[in-house]
Amino acid sequence: MTISARVFAAMYDRMMASSEEAGLRDIRRRALAGARGRTLEIGAGTGLNLELYPEAVTEMVLTEPEEPMSRRLRAKVGDRASVVDAPADDLPFEDDAFDTVVSTLVLCTVPDLQAALAEIARVLAPGGQLLFVEHVRSEDAGLARWQDRLRPLWGVVGHGCRPNRDTAADLRSAGFTVQLEHGKLPKAAPIIQPMITGVALPPG
Numbered sequence: 351m352t353i354s355a356r357v358f359a360a361m362y363d364r365m366m367a368s369s370e371e372a373g374l375r376d377i378r379r380r381a382l383a384g385a386r387g388r389t390l391e392i393g394a395g396t397g398l399n400l401e402l403y404p405e406a407v408t409e410m411v412l413t414e415p416e417e418p419m420s421r422r423l424r425a426k427v428g429d430r431a432s433v434v435d436a437p438a439d440d441l442p443f444e445d446d447a448f449d450t451v452v453s454t455l456v457l458c459t460v461p462d463l464q465a466a467l468a469e470i471a472r473v474l475a476p477g478g479q480l481l482f483v484e485h486v487r488s489e490d491a492g493l494a495r496w497q498d499r500l501r502p503l504w505g506v507v508g509h510g511c512r513p514n515r516d517t518a519a520d521l522r523s524a525g526f527t528v529q530l531e532h533g534k535l536p537k538a539a540p541i542i543q544p545m546i547t548g549v550a551l552p553p554g
């Protein structure tokens with residue numbers, strides 16, 4: 351376990367607090383409103399989505415690969431969900447196991463995004479859906495250039511976060527059908543703007 355992973359986990363809720371209060375919590379709640387059935391959340395962090403799931407969710411499984419995060423997650427969830435230590439690109443679940451997969455602020459960090467998207471598609475049952483809230487590469491060429499330049503430094507601050515990832519394009523190239531809205535991550539630095547929220551339907 352690295353010091354950076356420990357520090358990131360210890361600081362995470364405090365780092366997010368002003369964004370959450372300024373509207374991110376409501377954005378999360380709206381994004382999760384369509385969750386239903388057996389639901390998998392990848393990279394669940396400290397569990398900021400836990401209270402926001404609707405009643406249509408019948409069972410919740412949370413994955414988190416970083417031990418300092420998963421320890422906090424386990425302490426928070428109690429018996430409301432099971433917590434599994436696993437990265438999104440190697441999910442220890444059967445094919446078609448979930449009706450909903452949720453990713454909030456995770457696809458920027460996953461090292462091998464195409465492998466993770468293939469895993470998400472594999473574990474989604476027919477008719478299943480990926481619900482997401484992600485910050486993505488700017489459409490403004492000047493800001494995108496800064497996101498490229500600052501990526502190595504931001505990767506240290508954000509523990510592996512890539513501010514310049516065009517996640518919607520990556521979802522589409524993995525065969526997902528994407529319905530999304532553009533927005534702003536409340537009270538967050540320009541380097542992690544804009545934000546997209548929506549639903550992605552897996553290929554096939």
Ligand SMILES: C[S@@+](CC[C@H](N)C(=O)[O-])C[C@H]1O[C@@H](n2cnc3c(N)ncnc32)[C@H](O)[C@@H]1O
Pocket residue numbers: 392393394395396397398399414415416419436437438439453454455456459460461510
């Ligand atoms: C910015 S935090 C977001 C946490 C939480 N999803 C939220 O919305 O607050 C990014 C999370 O992705 C996790 N993560 C890092 N690498 C990952 C991987 N390969 N697969 C899944 N999650 C990963 C991190 O440990 C961290 O918990």
